[in-house]
Amino acid sequence: MGRVSFYKPNSKNTGAAFSANFKGNELYFNIVKQASWNEASRRASFKENVKNPQKSLSVKLNTTEAANIIYAIDTKGKYSTYHKSKSQNLNINFELMVDKQTNAEKGYSLRILKEDLGNSVDKISFSMGFYFAEAVILRSYLEEFIKSSFFAQGKEVEEQATQESTVAENINTNNKKVESSEEDW
Numbered sequence: 001m002g003r004v005s006f007y008k009p010n011s012k013n014t015g016a017a018f019s020a021n022f023k024g025n026e027l028y029f030n031i032v033k034q035a036s037w038n039e040a041s042r043r044a045s046f047k048e049n050v051k052n053p054q055k056s057l058s059v060k061l062n063t064t065e066a067a068n069i070i071y072a073i074d075t076k077g078k079y080s081t082y083h084k085s086k087s088q089n090l091n092i093n094f095e096l097m098v099d100k101q102t103n104a105e106k107g108y109s110l111r112i113l114k115e116d117l118g119n120s121v122d123k124i125s126f127s128m129g130f131y132f133a134e135a136v137i138l139r140s141y142l143e144e145f146i147k148s149s150f151f152a153q154g155k156e157v158e159e160q161a162t163q164e165s166t167v168a169e170n171i172n173t174n175n176k177k178v179e180s181s182e183e184d185w
Contacts, residue, residue: 013034
């Protein structure tokens, strides 16, 4: 299982914590909004918002979506997708981040707009910025996820083939027992 994390706290209390983790062919992006800022220690806290659905979000991505994010990084392009579930809709955007004043490229931005189906009026926006060096780390992480998913899929196929082989052997063994017991009659 792999994991990568980025923390972007700020004194305006508008920061976010991002983590991505995977096991086999399942990848999750998690974003938690900053909960507080302590000016004296110059530290932020996120833990108060981890279980608050208005302040935290978990998104499951597949290998194709991960590859599209890699492609957006490689081409300085944009990737957008839409997830719909029984409880919520998500608009996911990953694109180049450009400074509005200087027009200089700063890195990449991940923005997710969450709409609860029970309340389509209040949409919640989650965002995380990645400087170029961080995008390189994210890219490498996504590549590892894709490679890991190949292994996980291969392992699942191998386990299924082993189970099918065991079932076939059991059937053959049972048939032989039936045949030999019939001869004893």
